[in-house]
Amino acid sequence: MSDNYHHGNLxxxxxxxxxxxxxxxxxxxxxxxxxxxxxxxxxxxxxxxxKDKEELLAAIKxxxxxxxxxxxxxxxxxxxxxxxxxxxxxxxxxxxxxxxPDYFKFLFASQKLVAHLEMDxxxxxxxxxxxxxxxxxxxxxxxxxxxxxxxxxxxxxxxxWSSVHGLAAIACMTGVETxxxxxxxxxx
Amino acid sequence: MSDNYHHGNLxxxxxxxxxxxxxxxxxxxxxxxxxxxxxxxxxxxxxxxxKDKEELLAAIKxxxxxxxxxxxxxxxxxxxxxxxxxxxxxxxxxxxxxxxPDYFKFLFASQKLVAHLEMDxxxxxxxxxxxxxxxxxxxxxxxxxxxxxxxxxxxxxxxxWSSVHGLAAIACMTGVETxxxxxxxxxx
DNA sequence: AAAAATATCTTGACAATGTAAAGATTGGTG
DNA sequence: CACCAATCTTTACATTGTCAAGATATTTTT
Numbered sequence: 001m002s003d004n005y006h007h008g009n010l011x012x013x014x015x016x017x018x019x020x021x022x023x024x025x026x027x028x029x030x031x032x033x034x035x036x037x038x039x040x041x042x043x044x045x046x047x048x049x050x051k052d053k054e055e056l057l058a059a060i061k062x063x064x065x066x067x068x069x070x071x072x073x074x075x076x077x078x079x080x081x082x083x084x085x086x087x088x089x090x091x092x093x094x095x096x097x098x099x100x101p102d103y104f105k106f107l108f109a110s111q112k113l114v115a116h117l118e119m120d121x122x123x124x125x126x127x128x129x130x131x132x133x134x135x136x137x138x139x140x141x142x143x144x145x146x147x148x149x150x151x152x153x154x155x156x157x158x159x160x161w162s163s164v165h166g167l168a169a170i171a172c173m174t175g176v177e178t179x180x181x182x183x184x185x186x187x188x
Numbered sequence: 189m190s191d192n193y194h195h196g197n198l199x200x201x202x203x204x205x206x207x208x209x210x211x212x213x214x215x216x217x218x219x220x221x222x223x224x225x226x227x228x229x230x231x232x233x234x235x236x237x238x239k240d241k242e243e244l245l246a247a248i249k250x251x252x253x254x255x256x257x258x259x260x261x262x263x264x265x266x267x268x269x270x271x272x273x274x275x276x277x278x279x280x281x282x283x284x285x286x287x288x289p290d291y292f293k294f295l296f297a298s299q300k301l302v303a304h305l306e307m308d309x310x311x312x313x314x315x316x317x318x319x320x321x322x323x324x325x326x327x328x329x330x331x332x333x334x335x336x337x338x339x340x341x342x343x344x345x346x347x348x349w350s351s352v353h354g355l356a357a358i359a360c361m362t363g364v365e366t367x368x369x370x371x372x373x374x375x376x
Numbered sequence: 377a378a379a380a381a382t383a384t385c386t387t388g389a390c391a392a393t394g395t396a397a398a399g400a401t402t403g404g405t406g
Numbered sequence: 407c408a409c410c411a412a413t414c415t416t417t418a419c420a421t422t423g424t425c426a427a428g429a430t431a432t433t434t435t436t
Contacts, residue, residue: 006412010413045413048413
């Protein structure tokens with residue numbers, strides 16, 4: 001084996017190298033050629049696995065989103081009620097990005113997210129963290145036996161998400177204290 | 189006059205051309221050389237006015253922020269109370285970016301914003317839209333004669349801003365309906 | 377007004393990058 | 407073993423940001 005051909009699992013290695021570069025230097029410092037070099041393959045090798053840079057970036061984003069999801073799910077499981085789950089997930093949402101501000105820009109700057117507020121249908125292609133939030137919010141409404149107009153439910157869901165997402169955004173952009181009294185984020 | 193030298197007001201022309209390109213094609217399609225070409229000058233001409241690409245982008249951002257501020261101020265003046273002003277400004281905040289989603293990414297993706305929640309001091313370097321919001325929120329507290337703990341005031345300000353900013357973010361990323369019942373954004 | 381200094385612009389060059397094309401190497405399949 | 411498809415390399419080219427040297431216009435100085 002000439003040792004250069006057939007890396008073994010180049011696809012995953014490229015993704016991991018990409019995550020690392022974004023962590024250390026930010027997205028603007030990431031280039032296809034650097035990622036390839038980090039994996040010790042030629043600069044055009046990535047094209048066997050990704051159509052173009054955009055496709056590699058999408059794969060890296062998926063990878064980061066998985067980590068994000070895993071933390072959200074952990075938070076959800078730790079909670080003993082749907083209400084508490086929403087609170088924990090909100091805190092996790094903000095702290096995840098406060099701890100890695102680069103991820104926030106990276107995930108949300110260019111990526112188009114899919115998200116449907118409609119409460120009576122499921123959309124498997126929706127942004128996974130949003131799906132989890134929506135499910136938990138539904139549980140919460142059931143748990144508390146809250147009867148709301150259809151449109152108010154949508155508005156309530158959007159309110160929670162936008163509050164939390166906005167808080168994360170501002171925390172990342174300003175470095176502002178995130179030790180916020182979380183009672184203010186509460187659902188009402 | 190050899191007609192090529194001394195454009196007249198190249199600096200502003202470069203900024204305007206940059207805004208136009210971002211409007212039409214998005215930030216990733218913007219290059220120094222294209223901006224220069226749009227102004228019919230050589231590819232290195234911008235370096236007489238801007239240290240590097242980053243500095244031109246900063247100038248373009250300032251220009252867009254000015255438009256944003258002008259709309260916010262218009263909304264604020266239209267209102268007949270501070271409470272209504274916050275509502276109007278919130279609606280304007282969201283609709284401005286809903287109408288130009290490219291601006292949202294452009295303004296907030298790379299730019300570090302400065303913002304101080306402290307209610308008893310003024311920070312002239314804070315992000316102008318935030319300064320306006322903070323002032324209006326102060327007026328609102330006075331207007332309604334609301335007495336709050338210092339920390340609660342900060343939290344209230346942050347809550348309004350993050351709600352509105354988060355809503356704008358989600359509107360831009362998802363294209364979700366922004367015809368939200370604005371009562372939900374209200375201040376309490 | 378002539379000369380000198382400065383600001384503004386052009387030309388030419390270079391390195392980094394994304395990407396396409398052609399070919400080399402390898403592992404698997406019939 | 408022969409063949410094929412997947413994977414990787416090499417070569418090539420256009421785009422881009424940036425720098426350096428020089429040209430031209432404007433401003434300032436004398």
